Structures are given as structure tokens and as C-alpha cells.
Amino acid sequence: MEEVAEVDVEDVENEKSQSTETLEVVEALASNEKPKFVRLPLTRIKHIMKMDPDCSLISQDALFLVTKSTELFLEYLAKESAKFMGMGKRKTVQKRDVDAAIDNVPSLCFLDGALE
Amino acid sequence: MSKPDPNGNTMPGKEPLIKEQDRFLPIANIARIMKRAIPENGKMAKESKECVQECASEFISFITSEASDRCHQEKRKTINGEDILWAMQSLGFDPYIEPLKLYLQQYRESIKGDKVREDEEDEGSGG
Numbered sequence: 001m002e003e004v005a006e007v008d009v010e011d012v013e014n015e016k017s018q019s020t021e022t023l024e025v026v027e028a029l030a031s032n033e034k035p036k037f038v039r040l041p042l043t044r045i046k047h048i049m050k051m052d053p054d055c056s057l058i059s060q061d062a063l064f065l066v067t068k069s070t071e072l073f074l075e076y077l078a079k080e081s082a083k084f085m086g087m088g089k090r091k092t093v094q095k096r097d098v099d100a101a102i103d104n105v106p107s108l109c110f111l112d113g114a115l116e
Numbered sequence: 117m118s119k120p121d122p123n124g125n126t127m128p129g130k131e132p133l134i135k136e137q138d139r140f141l142p143i144a145n146i147a148r149i150m151k152r153a154i155p156e157n158g159k160m161a162k163e164s165k166e167c168v169q170e171c172a173s174e175f176i177s178f179i180t181s182e183a184s185d186r187c188h189q190e191k192r193k194t195i196n197g198e199d200i201l202w203a204m205q206s207l208g209f210d211p212y213i214e215p216l217k218l219y220l221q222q223y224r225e226s227i228k229g230d231k232v233r234e235d236e237e238d239e240g241s242g243g
Binding site: 037039040041044045047048049051052054055056057058059061062064065066068069070071072073074075076077078079081082085086091092093094095097098099102106107110111114115 | 138139140141142145146148149150151152153154155157158159160161163164166167168170171172173174175176177178179180181183184185188193194195196197199200201204207208209212215216219220222223224226
């Protein structure tokens with residue numbers, strides 16, 4: 001007798017939103033496509049890194065890690081900025097929300113004064 | 117017809133603009149990543165995306181500088197993955213380290229797979 005596993009729809013949706021990237025990787029691997037591991041252009045990232053005069057050679061691993069960490073950073077900055085948008089009961093993230101995140105979140109302090 | 121400069125630009129007026137844009141990541145990519153992190157019905161003002169665009173470049177420079185310092189201290193010329201992970205920890209981005217290690221592992225396996233496929237194709241065609 002075939003057993004059908006019961007799947008909670010809400011759980012599936014939550015999982016999907018949390019691990020969208022993992023799902024994309026799995027789907028791509030299943031269809032023999034190269035999964036998109038990065039969402040930012042590696043060449044441009046390398047160009048920005050090389051703007052530092054002390055930076056000479058960059059390994060492939062290093063370039064990948066900087067690219068991936070920048071993605072994580074962007075998500076984090078957006079999330080923190082959106083909190084301030086929410087406090088103002090707005091639905092559009094404004095520049096002032098990003099500024100507020102920079103002023104209030106310790107790990108974002110390095111941006112203080114760095115922006116024009 | 118004007119001579120192209122080293123960047124391949126023939127329109128003098130456009131030169132500074134293109135160089136300026138090279139300092140930043142494409143705003144479309146930035147917007148796409150940000151969208152995943154904000155509420156579903158949320159929007160982003162153009163100014164906020166431009167601000168985050170600048171922040172991204174600052175972040176890259178910040179990490180690179182720290183990693184580069186470590187590299188120099190150890191008298192190496194090539195910044196490697198360990199330097200980047202060390203910089204993340206040093207600058208207070210510890211929570212990123214474990215996810216980054218996992219991503220790197222997946223990425224390395226993907227590249228290895230590509231190399232095996234290339235070798236197999238070479239064997240098949242070359243003989």
C-alpha cells in the first residue's frame with residue numbers, strides 16, 4: 001500500500017522562501033545546467049578590489065568569497081533599512097532609512113562618513 | 117573620427133561617466149538582491165538603491181584592504197580565501213563565515229565537475 005507523505009503547505013512555502021537559492025542550485029544541477037552561484041559580476045568586483053593600490057593578485061576563492069559576502073551584506077543592509085521604513089509606516093525604502101541603518105547598526109558603522 | 121582612448125571610448129563627453137560607473141556594481145543586480153530582503157509588497161526609492169550601490173563598493177574596499185594587509189604581513193602576493201575569511205572575522209562579520217564556507221565548498225565542487233566534463237569531452241574527441 002502506497003504511503004503518501006503529508007506535507008504542510010505553509011512549511012513548504014516557508015522553506016522555499018528561506019532556501020530559494022538552494023532550490024535554484026538543486027534545480028539547475030538536476031537539469032545539467034551550471035547553477036548560478038553568484039548574483040554579482042565577478043569582473044566588476046575584481047575591478048573594485050584592484051582599485052586598492054596594495055591589492056595585487058587575487059585567488060579564485062578570494063574573488064568568490066568577496067562576491068558572495070557582498071551579496072550577504074546587501075541583503076543585510078536592505079533588511080536593516082527596511083526596519084526603519086516599517087517604523088515610519090511606509091512601503092518604500094528611502095535613502096534616509098539606509099542612513100538610519102548605518103547610524104544605528106554597529107557592523108555598518110564603517111559606512112558612516114564614507115558616502116558622498 | 118576621433119581616436120579611441122585606452123578604454124575604447126570615442127566620445128570625450130562620456131569618458132568620466134563610464135569610469136565613475138566602473139566603481140560600482142550594476143544597480144539592477146543590487147536591486148534584485150535587495151528585493152529578496154525587504155517585505156514582499158515593499159518598494160525601493162531610486163535614491164536608496166544608489167546609496168546601497170555606494171555602500172557595496174565601500175564594503176568591498178573595506179574587506180579587501182584588511183585582507184591585503186594580512187597578505188602583506190605574511191609576505192604573500194596573492195590574496196586567498198583564508199585572508200578574506202580572516203578579514204570578515206576581524207571586521208565584525210563573523211555570522212557570514214560559516215555560510216561562506218558552505219558556499220565555497222559548493223562552488224569548488226561545481227568547478228571540479230566542469231573540469232571533469234571538459235576532460236571527458238577532450239578524451240572523446242581527441243582520442
